[in-house]
Amino acid sequence: MSPRARVSFRLYLITDRHVVKGGDLVSACEAALSAAPPGAVALQLREKDLPARELYQLALCLREICTRAGAPLIVNDRVDVAIAANADGVHLPFDSIGVSMARKLLGPDRLVGVSSHSPPDVAGAAREGADFAVFGPVFDPLSKPAAGPAWGASGLAAACGAGAIPVFALGGITPDRARELFASSDPAARPAGVASIGAIFAADSPTIATAAMLAAMR
Numbered sequence: 700m701s702p703r704a705r706v707s708f709r710l711y712l713i714t715d716r717h718v719v720k721g722g723d724l725v726s727a728c729e730a731a732l733s734a735a736p737p738g739a740v741a742l743q744l745r746e747k748d749l750p751a752r753e754l755y756q757l758a759l760c761l762r763e764i765c766t767r768a769g770a771p772l773i774v775n776d777r778v779d780v781a782i783a784a785n786a787d788g789v790h791l792p793f794d795s796i797g798v799s800m801a802r803k804l805l806g807p808d809r810l811v812g813v814s815s816h817s818p819p820d821v822a823g824a825a826r827e828g829a830d831f832a833v834f835g836p837v838f839d840p841l842s843k844p845a846a847g848p849a850w851g852a853s854g855l856a857a858a859c860g861a862g863a864i865p866v867f868a869l870g871g872i873t874p875d876r877a878r879e880l881f882a883s884s885d886p887a888a889r890p891a892g893v894a895s896i897g898a899i900f901a902a903d904s905p906t907i908a909t910a911a912m913l914a915a916m917r
Contacts, residue, residue, distance in 0.1 A: 706831045706865045708741040709892035718901040731905040737769025745775035758784035798827035818861040825862025834858040836870025841897035856888035865891030874915035
């Protein structure tokens with residue numbers, strides 16, 4: 700099975716330990732994943748300010764949790780950490796090493812996701828062989844300042860049709876907004892799923908928040 704065929708998850712959780720209430724990221728990840736059936740959620744480890752050793756140790760811990768939950772573990776940017784921790788793939792920021800180099804380092808069996816900020820970005824990622832793209836901001840983010848103007852539902856629809864890869868909506872995604880995005884009558888305008896940081900990890904209960912987001916995409 701190709702990596703792209705394994706992109707069956709609907710919710711792409713992106714970690715940020717700074718927004719977790721109580722500060723225990725590992726417990727928050729475990730709580731969030733406990734609300735999901737196997738394969739419904741993927742977890743991206745994105746703690747860019749951690750030194751390499753600490754990031755690796757955290758990746759090992761999350762590897763165990765994700766394995767138990769049946770959730771793919773993706774490491775942001777750090778291909779070396781992804782390989783060392785036996786993660787399921789990497790997520791490449793827009794200014795990272797590029798899909799072809801990541802694929803060369805990772806081999807054919809791991810996932811390569813990319814960040815995209817316009818429909819042409821998605822098209823380019825598809826041409827380069829990425830397995831999926833995260834597109835945003837669709838709405839103004841909940842947990843951090845916006846990197847650019849929000850695209851809205853029409854911009855997301857254009858991104859979803861720009862390339863033959865799954866697209867995940869990022870930025871200000873709440874269950875109500877996820878429900879609206881998935882209510883489109885045009886299948887080509889609907890994302891493969893949503894990506895979330897603050898809506899899950901800043902919630903009082905990541906378990907309840909994850910369950911609500913998954914329910915909104917049914």
